[in-house]
Amino acid sequence: MRWKWLIPAIYIVFLLLPIYWLVNMSLKNNDEILSIFSLWPQNLTFDNYRVIFTDSSWYSGYINSMIYVSINVLISVTFALPAAYAFSRYSFVGDKHLFFWLLTNRMAPPAVFALPFFQLYSSIGLFDTHIAVAIAHCLFNLPLAVWILEGFMSGIPKEIDETAFVDGYSWIRFFIKIFIPNIASGIGVTAFFCFMFSWVELLLARTLTAVNAKPISAIMTRTVSASGLDWGVLAAAGVLTILPGVLVIWFVRNHIAKGFALGRV
Amino acid sequence: MIAKQTNQKAWFMVLPVFLVVAFSAVIPLMTVVNYSFQDTFGNNQFFWVGIDWFKDLMHSERFHDAFLRQLLFSGIILMIEVPLGIFIALAMPKKGWGVPVCLISMALPLLIPWNVVGTIWQIFGRVDIGLLGHSLASLGFDYNYTQEPIAAWITIIVMDVWHWTSLVVLLAYAGLCSIPDAYYQAAKIDGASRLSVFRYIQLPKMQRVLLIAILLRFMDSFMIYTEPFVITGGGPGNSTTFMSIDLVKMAIGQFDLGPAAAMSLVYFLVILLLSWVFYTVMSNIGEESSNGGA
Numbered sequence: 001m002r003w004k005w006l007i008p009a010i011y012i013v014f015l016l017l018p019i020y021w022l023v024n025m026s027l028k029n030n031d032e033i034l035s036i037f038s039l040w041p042q043n044l045t046f047d048n049y050r051v052i053f054t055d056s057s058w059y060s061g062y063i064n065s066m067i068y069v070s071i072n073v074l075i076s077v078t079f080a081l082p083a084a085y086a087f088s089r090y091s092f093v094g095d096k097h098l099f100f101w102l103l104t105n106r107m108a109p110p111a112v113f114a115l116p117f118f119q120l121y122s123s124i125g126l127f128d129t130h131i132a133v134a135i136a137h138c139l140f141n142l143p144l145a146v147w148i149l150e151g152f153m154s155g156i157p158k159e160i161d162e163t164a165f166v167d168g169y170s171w172i173r174f175f176i177k178i179f180i181p182n183i184a185s186g187i188g189v190t191a192f193f194c195f196m197f198s199w200v201e202l203l204l205a206r207t208l209t210a211v212n213a214k215p216i217s218a219i220m221t222r223t224v225s226a227s228g229l230d231w232g233v234l235a236a237a238g239v240l241t242i243l244p245g246v247l248v249i250w251f252v253r254n255h256i257a258k259g260f261a262l263g264r265v
Numbered sequence: 266m267i268a269k270q271t272n273q274k275a276w277f278m279v280l281p282v283f284l285v286v287a288f289s290a291v292i293p294l295m296t297v298v299n300y301s302f303q304d305t306f307g308n309n310q311f312f313w314v315g316i317d318w319f320k321d322l323m324h325s326e327r328f329h330d331a332f333l334r335q336l337l338f339s340g341i342i343l344m345i346e347v348p349l350g351i352f353i354a355l356a357m358p359k360k361g362w363g364v365p366v367c368l369i370s371m372a373l374p375l376l377i378p379w380n381v382v383g384t385i386w387q388i389f390g391r392v393d394i395g396l397l398g399h400s401l402a403s404l405g406f407d408y409n410y411t412q413e414p415i416a417a418w419i420t421i422i423v424m425d426v427w428h429w430t431s432l433v434v435l436l437a438y439a440g441l442c443s444i445p446d447a448y449y450q451a452a453k454i455d456g457a458s459r460l461s462v463f464r465y466i467q468l469p470k471m472q473r474v475l476l477i478a479i480l481l482r483f484m485d486s487f488m489i490y491t492e493p494f495v496i497t498g499g500g501p502g503n504s505t506t507f508m509s510i511d512l513v514k515m516a517i518g519q520f521d522l523g524p525a526a527a528m529s530l531v532y533f534l535v536i537l538l539l540s541w542v543f544y545t546v547m548s549n550i551g552e553e554s555s556n557g558g559a
Contacts, residue, residue: 005363007356011434012370015427018389019373021396025388033394079285082278090275098279100544105290107540109488111509112529115516116293139289142282200378202491203513217378221495235388238381245376249369 019242026235033231048236058237061216064130066244068205068213069198071134076145076194077187079138084149085175089161102143113139114207121208128210136208137198144197145190152186153179185255192252199244216241300526318527328528330503331511332535335487338507342425342486347479349426350433351471355463357438371431383495386424390496410497414504417497421505424492429482436478440471476547480540487536508532 025033026048027041036042052058086092087099117136118127126132160182164174180187206218220237301318303311322328357367374382390410392398401408410420444466452462490509493499499506499514506514512532516525 004356005358007353008358008363008367008371011353011430012367015370015374015431017396018385018427021389022385025394037394037399039396075285079281083282086275086278089269090272091269092271092273092275095275098283100541102282102286103544104537104540105286107484107536108290108533109490109509109512109529109536111488111490111512111516112297112533113289113293114513115522115525116296117289119296120292135285136289138285142286146282196376199376202378202380203509207517217380220384221380231388231394234384238384241378241381242373242376246369246373249372249376253365253369 022235022238025231026239028232030230030232048232049240051233052236052240058216058219058233061214061219062240064209064213065199065205065215065217068130068133068137068215069195071130072137072141072198073191073194075134075138076141077191080142080145080149080190081180081187082175084146084153085179087146087150088153089158099146102146106140106143106147108139110140110201110203114203117204118207127208128212130213132208133205133213133215134198136204137201141194141197145194148190148193149183149186152183152189156182188252189255192248195248196245297526297529300522301530302523304523314523318523319531321524322527322531325524327503327511331506331508334504334506335508338422338489339483339486341422342429343479343482345422345426346430346433346482347475350430350478351437351475353430353434354437354441355467357434359442368435371434373431374428375431377428379491380495382424382428383492386420386427386492387496390420412501414501417501417505421493421496424496425486425489428492429485432481433475433478436474437471440474441467444470473547476543480543480547483543484536484540487539 024040027044027046029043029045029047032038032041032043087095113136121127121132121136126135156179160178161174164178165171169178202215202217202221205215206221209215209218216237220234220241302313302315304314304317358364377385389395390398392402392409398408398410407413408416410416448466449462452466457465488509489507490513493505493507494510494513497505499510508528512525512528515521515528
């Protein structure tokens with residue numbers, strides 16, 4: 001098995017090639033993109049990035065995305081923590097049904113919900129706000145967060161809880177002082193997943209926003225259809241949407257494999 | 266497994282999640298159910314049509330085509346990504362500097378917004394400016410994903426493999442890492458072949474995570490919208506119009522609320538049914554392994 005390393009290596013090259021091409025395009029101007037076919041930029045230029053960082057209709061998209069993703073991660077993790085604890089430690093009326101019902105929302109196609117969401121959030125005056133997108137994304141992120149956290153919590157022996165209660169800890173103090181530090185990596189992984197699915201989603205975020213909370217991904221699709229395809233700027237905008245992901249992966253790299261198994265290895 | 270303590274107060278811990286999800290799920294779903302039994306001439310005037318939309322749907326060729334395309338797509342995706350993912354996971358290093366390199370670069374496509382994934386492949390595949398399209402064209406292939414259905418399908422499938430195989434790899438890898446070394450040593454002493462190590466040690470240990478992978482991949486590929494929308498917009502013709510694309514076209518493009526709502530419900534129920542089957546199989550296997558396992 002001397003050549004075994006070749007398999008992941010080839011796969012990684014396959015993964016990175018299209019991304020490299022995007023980066024390559026983002027460093028060329030439009031004339032060069034359309035006229036010369038080259039594997040690297042002949043006239044290196046950062047103009048495309050300058051356009052994005054100076055035009056507020058571009059960079060506000062990144063800010064909007066960041067705001068609603070952060071709100072969503074915050075809501076998902078804080079709400080899911082006690083719920084996941086309840087599912088992992090207690091049995092109660094309807095627990096299995098409730099758990100499956102939560103999961104069905106992870107399975108619901110966003111396309112089904114796009115129009116009703118639009119009407120719902122318009123009628124309560126939340127249309128085109130960050131909080132609307134954040135709550136809408138809870139539809140699939142909260143069930144996922146409960147699912148992952150439940151997996152991690154079930155791996156913590158129950159004796160820890162019991163010992164703490166015998167020692168006279170109240171439930172809240174036990175949860176914050178003892179339990180949360182024990183599942184810190186699980187919380188990190190959960191936050192990572194909520195970030196990921198909120199960051200990559202387009203359909204709901206686009207449907208629920210118009211101007212003030214418009215995410216970067218929606219701004220990109222608008223530019224594709226409207227201004228006669230500015231490939232260089234589009235590529236630069238794409239590269240900038242990848243960066244937060246790289247950053248976040250770096251933080252959770254040690255737990256990522258277990259996290260993808262939803263804590264259930 | 267120790268039996269869980271029965272405690273009805275646990276409902277209070279679940280309540281916040283229940284309320285938020287119910288707000289986001291039940292109200293919109295009831296709106297959809299509501300529309301699916303009514304027709305409108307605009308001006309917010311609705312009247313009852315019973316199950317007409319559902320009857321229409323059952324005989325609609327457009328729906329059948331979109332549904333079959335969707336099944337075919339999800340089928341192909343699972344057939345490629347699951348074996349390929351296992352294959353790559355088996356070859357991944359277990360320790361050393363290669364591990365973080367593999368994990369980080371493989372997780373990368375998962376963190377890219379879906380429309381950017383579409384844009385990346387749109388650019389990559391174009392004959393005039395893309396590396397893939399240009400290379401294929403100069404090798405003499407007649408490749409143009411905006412004109413030919415087959416090329417469009419291949420582009421979208423390769424894109425999905427690019428985008429999501431890593432999920433299967435990471436899950437399978439997590440399963441493999443949980444196998445103690447003693448198992449392999451025992452197999453070595455017994456003189457087990459590579460194939461039987463895979464069949465009797467690695468595959469059973471990966472079973473649960475693989476089912477999660479299959480469940481997630483099935484659900485997400487069945488709901489795919491953004492990437493094909495960006496790359497082909499459902500074309501050429503209707504050849505890559507999957508269920509979600511068709512639904513959005515109908516609901517937001519043509520504003521046919523009744524038929525779109527009926528289609529939404531059928532679509533959702535199909536996903537629910539298939540996912541329930543996966544889920545039941547999954548939890549049964551989980552219970553078996555925790556009862557009978559070491």
